Amino acid sequence: MTTGRVVVIVLNWCGEEDTAACLRSLARSEGAPFDVLLVDNGSPDSSGERLHATFPALPYVQTGRNLGFTGGNNRGIEWALGTGAEYVVVLNNDTVVAPDCIARLVASARARPRVGAVAPTMLVLDAPDRVWYAGGTLSLFRGLGVHRGEGDVAERVDDARGPEPVTFITGCCMLLTREALETVGAFDDAYFAYGEDMDLSFRLMRAGFVLLHEPRARLLHRVPVGPSEPSPFQIEQRDRNRRRFVRLRLPALRRALFCAWFYPTRLAHLARYLLRGDRERAAAILRGALA
Numbered sequence: 542m543t544t545g546r547v548v549v550i551v552l553n554w555c556g557e558e559d560t561a562a563c564l565r566s567l568a569r570s571e572g573a574p575f576d577v578l579l580v581d582n583g584s585p586d587s588s589g590e591r592l593h594a595t596f597p598a599l600p601y602v603q604t605g606r607n608l609g610f611t612g613g614n615n616r617g618i619e620w621a622l623g624t625g626a627e628y629v630v631v632l633n634n635d636t637v638v639a640p641d642c643i644a645r646l647v648a649s650a651r652a653r654p655r656v657g658a659v660a661p662t663m664l665v666l667d668a669p670d671r672v673w674y675a676g677g678t679l680s681l682f683r684g685l686g687v688h689r690g691e692g693d694v695a696e697r698v699d700d701a702r703g704p705e706p707v708t709f710i711t712g713c714c715m716l717l718t719r720e721a722l723e724t725v726g727a728f729d730d731a732y733f734a735y736g737e738d739m740d741l742s743f744r745l746m747r748a749g750f751v752l753l754h755e756p757r758a759r760l761l762h763r764v765p766v767g768p769s770e771p772s773p774f775q776i777e778q779r780d781r782n783r784r785r786f787v788r789l790r791l792p793a794l795r796r797a798l799f800c801a802w803f804y805p806t807r808l809a810h811l812a813r814y815l816l817r818g819d820r821e822r823a824a825a826i827l828r829g830a831l832a
Contacts, residue, residue, distance in 0.1 A: 545628055545651075546625050546626045547574070547576070547627070547647055548576050548617075548620075548621035548628070549567060549575055549576070549577045549578070550617035550632065551563055551564060551567070551577060551578070552580045552610070552631075552633075552634060553579065553580065553582065553589055554613070555584045556635065557586075560579075563638075564577065564596055564599070566638045567643070570640050570641070570642070570643050572644025573647045573648070575630070577600075578599065578600050578602065578617050579596060579602070580603075580614070580616055581602070581603050581604065582604050582606075582607045582612075583605050583606040589601075602617060602620055610733065611728040611729060611730045611737045615727045618631070618717075618728075619727075622722060627718070628650060628716055629716070630643060630646065630714070630716045630717075631714070633712075633713045633714065635666075635762065635763035636663075636714060636763070638714075638760040641758070642758045642760050643716075645755050645758035646660075646661060646716040646755055649704045649755040650753075652704070656718055656750065656751050657721035657745035657748070657752060658715045658718070658721065658741075658753070659704070662675050662695075662760075663711070663759075664761050664762070665766055666762055667763070670694055671692060672690040672692065672693045672694070673688065674688045674691065675690035676689040676690070676756075679708040679739060679742055679743060681791060683783075683799070685783060686710075686711065686738060689707075698756050700756050700757045703756075703757075704755045705756070706752060709738070709752070710752050710754075712737060715738065721750050725741070725744040725750075728741055731785065735779045736778070736782030736783055737782070740785075740789075774825070776825040776826060777829040777832070778829070780826070780829025783799075787800075803830075807830045811826045811827065
């Protein structure tokens with residue numbers, strides 16, 4: 542069986558401290574060898590250049606401007622495939638990986654045919670006993686990727702059962718096979734940020750690829766410990782991109798069902814924000830629902 546070259550892409554945008562911690566955790570990895578590509582999305586604070594100077598051995602791609610999560614990672618994926626990678630890992634810069642995380646993802650991808658993507662269990666960095674992602678389900682009704690086990694105690698994730706098929710993999714960390722990328726393409730640049738992982742998960746499954754959650758692979762992700770209010774940017778991007786996904790990928794009946802749920806719930810959120818005087822989030826609701 543071919544071993545295949547592995548490239549891990551870490552995208553930075555004004556996140557020097559988090560990115561450096563992520564890169565240091567990758568340097569402590571064990572098992573299957575891999576290369577790390579540092580991509581900077583035109584960070585105006587020059588953090589990309591400083592990171593490049595701190596980690597000079599790593600290949601470095603500078604996009605020159607902020608291309609979003611999609612565009613920045615797509616530049617990295619192009620570089621990885623162009624240099625012969627068989628497996629590409631897209632990894633958020635605000636993560637810290639366990640030493641065997643990447644090796645376990647690669648082993649799972651190699652163990653069965655037609656694997657398109659593999660994701661690890663992701664725990665909350667500031668509360669590592671809590672789950673953020675332990676597999677995912679794609680809800681076509683809501684145009685949303687739902688995390689399994691979010692908020693659960695980490696001990697409840699059953700490592701013994703091995704890799705399991707899922708229908709949604711978050712872009713926080715996903716191993717993608719060369720075959721899958723060459724068949725369906727990488728992220729849709731038009732999403733910019735949020736929803737691109739849902740779209741890619743859907744396209745992979747539609748092309749007959751298997752998505753796997755590997756519970757024995759672990760990482761920590763810097764996210765809020767408990768429930769938190771999304772920023773106006775997140776609200777606008779997520780809602781706009783959910784509408785894009787439904788419009789582009791789903792048949793007429795499913796689009797109608799989505800609209801019947803989506804617009805009344807946006808009105809409810811709009812009223813909630815207006816009642817508490819949060820004009821920024823209220824405006825984001827309108828932009829996300831209408832833009």
